[in-house]
Amino acid sequence: MDTTGAGALIKALEDVGCEVIFGMPGGAILPAYDPLYESKIRHVLVRHEQGAGHAAQGYAQATGRVGVCMATSGPGATNLVTPLADAYMDSVPIVAITGQVSRSVIGTDAFQEADIRSITLPITKHSFQVHDPADIPRVIAEAFTLALTGRPGPVLVDLPKDVLATATTYTPPKPAAQSRPVLSPVQIRNAAQLIGSSRKPVFYVGGGVIRSGAAAELRKLAEKTRIPVVTTLMARGAFPDSHELHLGMPGMHGTVPAVAALQKADLLIALGTRFDDRVTGLLPHFAPHAAVVHADIDPAEISKNRKADVGIVGDCRDVLAALTAVVTRAPDLTGWWEYLDGLRTTYPLGYDWPADGMLAPQYVIERLSTLVGPEAIYTAGVGQHQMWAAQYVKYERPGSFINSGGAGTMGFAVPAAMGAQAGAPDRTVWAIDGDGCFQMTNQELATCAAEGIPIKVAIINNGNLGMVRQWQTLFYDGRYSNTRLGTHDRHPDFVRLAEALGCVGLRCETKSEVDGAVLEAMAVRDRPVVIDFVVGQDAQVWPMVAAGTGNDEVMAARGIRPLFDEEE
Amino acid sequence: MTRHSLSLLLRNEPGALARIVVLFSSRGVDVESLSLGPAERGDLSRLDVVVDLQPGRTPAQLIKQLGRIVDVKSVVDRTHDEAIELGA
Structure with a gap:
């Protein structure tokens, strides 16, 4: 099919299943907007490129598909920096398409030129700058695959204006090979052994469980073992809040039972989570008596902040299914649940109405x-x-x-x-x-x-x-x-x-x-x-672990330290 | 600080070296020496680098972080090899 770089871009986006682009046109990206005019892809014209980036993130997380945002060169592209950094931190699959000045003037401080690839190096999973329009379909297909596979994240595709305007032939890209890490049966067995011999285990569930679509598998294993579950900020919804095994969110503003479950545990089964400082508090004081099973699709996360006794590189869905198959002996958790249920009863989430009579x-x-x-x-x-x-x-x-x-x-x-x-x-x-x-x-x-x-x-x-x-x-x-x-x-x-x-x-x-x-x-x-x-201005978020303190000092309300006090 | 010698194979793609160097600077890795040259395969380059790591950071962690860069084909820790070469 004879077309231009721009035509190839829009056709490639259609072929990889893109149904909506959040974006704003401008000089360098203008050629791409011409074929978009008659494309079946919906374009949502934002009022600021940052909005396009966050919209792509919202789209990706609501649908499980890749979110796409588009902006022109220079300030258009730099306005995408915050969403790219955000998507990188939270492992959100988005593809950002930016216009760039023409190849002949790259590096000359041309009008609306910004080296967006370099600017975004530490906050993108990968980036491309395309110099041959014939490469565009392959690059778009690769960008989508990279964004979505392994640990998801943002990918940038930078397209010089003249590359978009040049005539080319559209060749449909070969479907990219998608591989999932193969689980180590030894590590699965080791993990199952630790689970079987634990007395105070807890599932420490992170956003990876949502990204991998493993909620059903998590529920199966939790119900089979009766092990308590905590869900981090990024994992809210990965396990039903109404479920009796759920202790809520851990961390700086987590529930007392969730924080206590991690602190007093003898085994953390950490799934798709990265031991972020908002969860762990002061690391040396975090879960001091716990062995750690850490499963994550990104090998670089395992033992990054907390040394894992058993590290499993893999997709959480595969890991949970494999564990469910081999965990036969459910540990006796009677004493553990008595302790946690006691905290649940004594320290439920709660709040006071503001003294000034305003809305809580x-x-x-x-x-x-x-x-x-x-x-x-x-x-x-x-x-x-x-x-x-x-x-x-x-x-x-x-x-x-x-x-x-x-x-x-x-x-x-x-x-x-x-x-x-x-x-x-x-x-x-x-x-x-x-x-x-x-x-x-x-x-x-x-x-x-x-x-x-x-x-x-x-x-x-x-x-x-x-x-x-x-x-x-x-x-x-x-x-x-x-x-x-x-x-x-x-x-x-x-x-x-x-x-x-x-x-x-x-x-x-x-x-x-x-x-x-x-x-x-x-x-x-x-x-x-x-x-x-x-609402009232004096309402505060409780419980709270003050920054720079250990989780044992979690305060249910100002000055009330249930875990700290019980040890004294 | 602990010193480590790493050897990487990377694809000859624009930005590949930049991505590696930015990883060093954003993760607080000190670069002692760095040398880039062609590898046997024409589409690959070889990067030899000696780095100092901050206390608490392990070379295994850095190798995994380098390994997730799309253009990096392999990373090998040569710290031990070098010690042998020097007769240590």
Whole structure:
């Protein structure tokens, strides 16, 4: 088929199954937009390239497919840097396609030139710059395969303008060979042996279980062995919150039973997780009595932060299936469950209503979860609202919570919700956002309104950069330096802002209005809805392991250290 | 700091060397010496590098991190070989 580099690009994207591109045109990428005009691929015209990148991430996590974003050279490409870094940290499969200045002027500081390949070297799994248009179909197929296989991640394809404009012949790429690591039967046996002889084991489940689609296999093994399960921030939904074996989220803002399960365990069965500092606290104090079985598809993660006694390189689905087949002897966990159930009863998640009589943010999220249910997709930005969204929404299925875990990117929620909704049009998508985060990326609501992407946004508006304020309260003597945003005084007025952007805007300030506001938002189907939940500024996220301390010092509330005190 | 001598085979692709060097700098690896030359196969290059690792970081970890770079075909730890050559 005779075409141009640009034609080959769009045809190649169609052939690898791309159904939507989030992007914005500009000079260098312009040739690609011409064949896109008549392509069956949907293009969502964003208002800022960062929104395109996060939308691609939201799409990828809602569908399990590769998300695609596109931008022009120079500033268009550099605006994708944050989403690429985010996708790299959270292992999200996205492909970023960027225009580049023509080959003859690369390296001359040409207009809108940026060396985006070099800029993104540490935050991409791989990148290509194509110099021969005949290579484009092969490169696109490789980029998709690389993004999705092994440990997923972002791949960049940089396309000089003249390469896009040059005539070429389209040759369909050969399907790329996809291999999964072969499990070591010895390590599986060793792991099974440790499981069989343990007295206090725990499944420490990370995002890899969701990426590999291993939730069903996890449930099977957990139910067979009755071993307790904790799910990290990236793994919320990998195991049902309603399940009796589930102790909740571990880590800095984890539940007391989940933190205790890791601390007191004699065996951690770590699955698709990387012993991140937000989970481990001070590493030398983390799970001091536990042997470690660590399964991950990325060999570089095993023994990176915590030495594994048994390391298994493999896809979590394969690992769990293999373990289920060989684990015959379920350990006797009576004493272990007595201890953990005691903590569950004594230290359930809970919150106080603010002393100033304002709305409790946790209550808003709890009601949202109850009214909207587990079939919806929830996204979050970063900060207090994110932790409450992780704690108080009840997740029952993988892919139902999409947030920025490793990078901690404020402003993630709205564009990620847009991408998730585009990929899963039949699901309700709620962005749970903070007033700080919302002001970083709310321009994409104009995109949602124009494109008919009816996301719903719950702004947990506490008038402050809440998590930073919480740290100032706890660690800086309440000196609130530059955390007050003034959004309680309607600067800006989020209801009017939402309406100006083409959405329905609602406001809710009292407990009695919460259900009504959520139900009203749920009834709107033809455009996005924003609810401004005006909540108290002094609510804090608890439990908490203060940064730089060990997990034994987890505080159920300020000054209450259940694990520390019991040892004294 | 511990010193290690690594030998890599990498594909002759633009950016391959840059990706390796960036890995060293972003993971806090000190490069003592580095030499790149053609390998026997024309489409591959050989990179010999001597690195210093911070306390707590292992060469095995670095080798795995290098190994996940798409253009790196193989990584071998030659620390021990060199000791033999020097008669140590």
